[in-house]
Amino acid sequence: MSARILIVEDEMLVALELQSILRELGHETVGIAPDLPTAQGYFNQEIDLALIDLNLRDGLTGPEIGATLGSSGVTVLFVTANPRLLGKGIAGAVGVITKPTDEEMVCSAVSYALAVRSGSPAKAPPYLRLFG
Structure with missing residues (x-):
């Protein structure tokens, strides 16, 4: 299953x-957004999944981006070195993986998030902290 994925990093x-890993999995990267204003340019596009860091070029704007995308039906997966900043989670987000990541972590977390999105049963990888 090919998905349209936004990278916010x-x-x-x-x-x-991340883009290289996603392409190897057969997914399309919608774009790369380093900050909130750039991410806002993608808010009206068709996106299946967003991989979002918390601290971006313009500060701690990742949670706001995740909440906005999550409330519009995009599946959100946070990828950050500071997972504690998310507390119990953000509405619409599946969970968080902690940096540094490797290819296997990204592949299995993305596969899990997309399975959840499609309603398919899936087992979460052990390093993915789930929300909700």
């Missing part, structure tokens, strides 16, 4: 690595 090397 201000570290370009990390974003490009």
Whole structure:
């Protein structure tokens, strides 16, 4: 199943690595947003999943981006070095994986999030902290 995925990440090397992993899985990257204003440019596009860091170029705007996308039906997966900043979670978000990540972590977390989105039964990978 191919999905349209938005990457919200201000570290370009990390974003490009995520994009490469997603392409290998057969997914389409809608774009890379390093901050809130750039992310807002994607809010009206068709997005299945968003991978979102918390601290971006313009500060701690990842939770706001995640909440906005989640409330519009986008499945949200946070990818951050600071998972405690999310508390019990953000409405609409599946969960969070902690940086640094590797290819296997990203692949299995994305697969799980997309399975949840489609209503398919799935077992969460052990390093994915679920919300709700």
